[in-house]
Amino acid sequence: MTDHSDRTLRYSIALVSGAALAYEILLMRLFSIIQWHHFAYMIISLTLLGYGASGTFLALGWGKRWMRFRFAYPLHLTLFGLSAILCYGIAQRIPFNPQELLWNPGQWLNLLLVYLLLVLPFFFAANGIGLALAHYTKQIGRIYAADLMGAGLGSIGVVLLLFGVFPDTALRIIALLGIGAAALGCLALRLKPRRWLAPLIVAAGLPLLLPHSWTDPAISPYKGLSQTLRVPGARIIEQHSSPLGLVSIVASPVTPLRHAPGLSLNAVSEPPAQLGLFTDADGMTVITRWQGDRSELAYLDMMTSALPYHLHPAGDVLILGAGPGAEVLQARYHQARSIDAVELNPQIVRLIQRSYAEFAGNIYHDERTWVHVKDARGFLAGSARRYDLIQMALLDSFGASSAGLYALSENYLYTVEALQTYLRHLNPDGYLAMTRWIGMPPRDNLKLFATAVAALKRSGLDHPERQLALIRGWQTGTLIVKNGSFTNKEIAALKKFSRERSFDTAYYPGIEETEVNRFNRMQRPYFYRAAQALLAGNRAADFLQQYKFNLQPATDDRPYFSHFFKWEALAEILALRGQGGTSLLESGYLVLIATLAQAILASIILILLPLWFIRSRAGESRQAVSRWRVFVYFMALGLAFLFIEIAFIQKFILFLHHPLYALTIVLSALLIFSGLGSAYSQRLQTILGNHRTLIGAVLGLTGISLIYLVSLGPLFQASMGLPDRVRIAIAIVLVAPVGFFMGIPFPLALSVLGRQAPSLIPWAWGINGCASVVSAILATLFAIQFGFNALVLLALALYGVAALSFPDNRGEQIRRKEA
Amino acid sequence: MKSKILLQATMPLLLAILFAFVAAAQEADQYRQAREQLVRAIEADVRATSLYLDKEQLNPRVLDAMRKVPRHEFVPQEQLSAAYENRPLPIGYGQTISQPYIVAIMTDLLKLDADDRVLEVGTGSAYQAAILAELVDRVYSVEIIEPLGVQAGKRLQRLEYANVQTRVGDGYYGWEEQAPFDAIIVTAASSHIPPPLLKQLKPGGRMIIPVGSRFLAQQLVLITKDQDERSITQQIMPVRFVPLTGTH
The missing domain is CATH 1.20.1250 (Growth Hormone; Chain: A;)
Incomplete structure (x- = not known):
């Protein structure tokens, strides 16, 4: 050729x-x-x-x-x-x-x-x-x-x-x-x-x-969009697609959408006309028609999330996850002085700023409102501003949330570090308000409470019990963390607000058990008791251990807020399967386990077993290369490559302010530089020989990764506020050497096989393929349990295993000579 | 001689009729047995979840209704073989017929009397409406999806449930002309409890709403209105599961 x-x-x-x-x-x-x-x-x-x-x-x-x-x-x-x-x-x-x-x-x-x-x-x-x-x-x-x-x-x-x-x-x-x-x-x-x-x-x-x-x-006919389109007259009027999701706008002129989750039972008014906004055909939020008449928004005052506005007149408000603007309208209703609205998806912001600006009352064009298309953590990293209220919107749909579908998604908005960041951006006596769905049995709100306690303690505040308040309706619960202690006046206002709307108080400083579980009754006062236990210092650990769902706060290293599954509860839940107990299953996590089991089984039956029995071809010495070595080497490489890939994508999400940027930039840089490493491996092989090249690559990778584990955190912290382009360039420079070294081991061993046992090449290819599949799933399971730092260490150990099992016949030759 | 010929000629027909009659009787018997088994399964589930329901067994009237209503008449042809399994089934249009166990406990939670008037929002297959019809004086049911609503109306007519009135339309405003109601059951998805529905509930009345996906009810929300028109909700998990054990 x-x-x-x-x-x-x-x-x-x-x-x-x-x-x-x-x-x-x-x-x-x-x-x-x-x-x-x-x-x-x-x-x-x-x-x-x-x-x-x-x-x-x-x-x-x-x-x-x-x-x-x-x-x-x-x-x-x-x-x-x-x-x-x-x-x-x-x-x-x-x-x-x-x-x-x-x-x-x-x-x-x-x-x-x-x-x-x-x-x-x-x-x-x-x-x-x-x-x-x-x-x-x-x-x-x-x-x-x-x-x-x-x-x-x-x-x-x-x-x-x-x-x-x-x-x-x-x-x-x-x-x-x-x-x-x-x-x-x-x-x-x-x-x-x-x-x-x-x-x-x-x-x-x-x-x-x-x-x-x-x-x-x-x-699927069971997704929110399909269900809404069944309503007579409902139709999609606009659709936009991007890697962030398919955004569909639905008009329902005959039957109004009336979206007001968490609305108090005592509400008398209904929402004005609305357009449904679906992302990936589910999780409806709405664009609400507003023509400047404040009274039309009265229903927004009948939700648990309106509580902070009743404790103190609204000043400067930050809304995280603003979406099409329900919380912005709520802030407007309560006459906030200024509003910073942060939204990740530019398409949604564009829709409210352009196509539906008039319909939505120009809420994103208002002189008091600034819209930022950014990730919440990234926005705060680059901002020195402080607020009187940081409001976190209800970000995910109830159905998906309660079915545990988010168990696998990393979420950096509800980690201990995230809450610490929010607290740093509060004015003295300012509030952080976070609203979540009330699932049964209680999970989200309690975990958030535990996270807030941890964040306050980690920030050196010794009396978290004075700074927290939690109320709930039958559908949503709102947790408030105050930058300071709650006063009697605030507590009185909280009680009045809740009573008037038939919301229950679940925690405030000085609460008594007789005051809870009155309007929205549960079998037991779960929220109140959980809050008491979580604040009780030594009792908190026992409580967390006994509770049948995982309420341990998420951290940036293990950012799985929605992972509530505990193995201890599995047997009990499975026994209840026929009686509707399936609703207790955290399906996201179990799907992951099922996927892993299927992948391993399919790998063994379809790929490894047949390959094991394929005889070496004539002309190739059977002893040329140990099959075990080939198996271990390519298995270890396949697993380790993806572990590093996934861990580094995660590490860069916070730095690049966006999961999609992190995925695209880190993945492509890693692959391209691995490609360079691979292209260069042949030359290195000629100069240094197989073993030295391999050991050099593994040592290089280990050294850099270990340095990164220690120094990436401070480095990111220092450069978080730099412009996007600079941060992207830094990310590529950081990823490049990792990729280069990772690209060397695979072709190195493959070329040895090419010389000594070419018929094993497809086998090595197959093993590597299987390992990659298992690896992607295993990486998530491992990170949920032990965190991403541990995942990097595991990957390095696997590279070490690979270095020890390099598949060439040198070892054999030495043994034969000795014999 | 003539009568013999006549007898010979009509014999196959008579036999066919006889066979058809026997087969129908057998089929009816088969379904009756299946319903009886279903009721037993529900009873067992109720015993297992007694902690949350605050009772060891459901009202016998509710179970009798479950024994009577032919669920196989309410499921699509392709689901016929699963009609008496204790699970939800798809009925088309992205809708389901609920799990019989959930139907039974929801009906029971409404504490119905024979002379009650009940409103249902979300007719679906009309199975729930038929169960209600066995227990109360009048049932009013609204369905927003037209083909489902029309189908359900015809089905109830065919099965001679004369005390159920159905309507195709938006259930948010209930059924003003027939209000107030002793009980309301809302199976159609809604982001909140519609205030007009609450208004149409009599003082002392009860409203039940299953919350969750079409195939899994995560919780049942029971709303009771006291004589002073104040509403209290109760969140009921339809399974025996205590999230916290030990000291609490």
Whole structure:
């Protein structure tokens, strides 16, 4: 092959690898729209088993005629392109309903079908790359580099693409990229155009001509958007898509939406006209029509979140998670002096500032209101301002919240460190007010209470009991943390506010048990007793241990606020399954466990077992390379690579002020620099030899990671206020050396296999694929339990294991010589 | 001779009728048995959750109603085989027919008398309305999804539930002309308890709302209105689960 065609082939590999990674991120997006986020996670992580299965397939077909590179490579790339769109189209037609999984065994079959269909595209893409690695054994470093760099560019590319087009269009583009990669492959292999051009043009016709009904997201009928659209006259009037979510605006002219969660039973007025705003077809918030008449907003005073305005006249207010503006309206109703509204999603802000500005009463154009499109923590890091009230909106939907669907999502808004930050931004005697849904049994509000106690103590305040107040209605609860002690006047105002609205007081300094659980009765005064226990110093630990849900405060290192699951309670909950006890299951966490179990099982049955029994081919000495070493080495690498990747993405979320930026920048920088490391590995190998190169890479990675573990915190703290561009540049510079070292070990060992036992290459490829799948799930489970710092240490230990089990025959040779 | 020929000719027909009759009787018997089993399952669940319900068993009248109402008539054809399983079933339009156990305890919590007037918001399949119809004088049911509401109305007519009146429309304002009600049951999703509905509840009346997803009721919210028109809510978890044990 000439240099030119070599390069073209690498472009082709980079393209298919990028398209496959883009497809993975896109499927996550699509399934978050048609199903729920955590099931999206489950489905996508398992479909990556396609990579593992490809190892088995290639090993089985080793040396067979139909596996000839010139024929098989373009074919598999084309099949990737075609299956990417077709399999998704069929999969979303399967009537899979995750909510019925516990009741209806037939739903498991549907789930299995969805898996099988979505495994296929990844299987074909992996076949293409695996074939190239096995075919060009002397260029493994470069081919792997193309694979990694392609993936890195793919991850940025798809995020940019999703800013411009709807997910279903992105799906067509990705399918075309797959077919484009096949065409590049044909060019690189110098195949005669008459043999491939016409078939590829026909193949390209499919993504171009497939009807929209196949690719438009078929949203579950049980999601909020579908349910609202059943109301006569309700229709979508506007829709915007971005990587942050699909935003749909719904008008319901016949039957008003009347969205007012947590409204007091004593309310007499109803909300004005509203437009529904759905993100990913669920979690409705509303744009409320307002024409300047304050009395129209009276209903906003009948919610638990209005409490702080009754304790002290409203001054400067900060609203975190402002969304379409319900809390801003509430602040306006209470005549706040100034309002800073912080919202993460620019699309939502744009809608309120432009398309619906007039409808919404120009609330985001008001001279007293400043809107900031930022993440809450990032905004506060860059601001020195102090407020009289920091109000945290009800950020997630009740349904998802109570079903434990957020258990897996990291949330930096409710960690101990976050609350400390909020407190630092309060004026003396200012309030931090946080409203959450009341779930049964009580969870959210109690955990938030425990978090507030921890934050106050950590800030050196010895009497948290004087600074906290908690009230609740039947639907929502509001916790207030005051920057100072509550006065008698404030307590009297709190009691009056609650009594007039039939809300219950659950805690304030000096509360008695006779004053609680009067209007919204629970079996026992859970809130009051929990608050007392959490404030009782030595009793708090016992309480946390005895409570059947996890109420331990979340921290920045373990930012899983919504993780309430405790293993101790599982047996009891499962025993109650038939009696509606399933509602107690924190489904997010259990789905993760189920996914891990399925991934391990599928890996063993489908990939590892068959591969283990595949005999070495004639001409290769069976002792050439120890299979155990190959297994341990590639397993350790597969696990460790993703552990580091996931841990660093997390570490940068706070620094880059946005999970999406963190994901895109860290992931793509890591992959691209790993690609460079891989490309460079061949040269290092020639100069230093295998072992020294490997040990150098592992030591380099360990050194840098350890330095980062200690110094990233202070470094981030110091540079948090810098402009976006500078912080992004810093992030890339920080990630670069980590990526470079991580890119070396895999091609190093693969090239050794290429020389000594090429038939094991597909096996190594398959093991690595399986490990990556298991790794992604394991990383989250591990981080929930032990935190991200521990995850990095575990990854480094795994790199150490890999260094010790490098699969070449040197050890064997030494042993033989000694014998 | 003629009568013999006639007998021969009509024999297959007679046999067919006989078979059909026997088969129908068998089927009816089968369903009756299934309902009896369902009631036993509900009774067992109630005993297990007695702590939260404050009672060991439900009102026998409620259980009799559960024994009587043919749930298989209220589920779509494709769900027929699961009609008497103690679980919620999809009925189309993104709606479900509730788990019989939840239907039973919600009905029981309303403490109905035979001469009560009950309003239901969210007719769905009309199964709940039929259960109510077995227990009270008049039932009024509103459904917002037109095809469901129309279907439910026809179904109730066919099954001769003459004391249920259905209407297609928005349930937020209840049923002004028929108000006030002794009990109200709200199964349609709403972000809050509609104030007009509370108004239509008689002093001393009870309102029940299941809260959660379509397939899982996380909690039941029971609202009681005292003689002074003050409303008190009670949050009831329909399972036996104490989040905190030990000293509390």
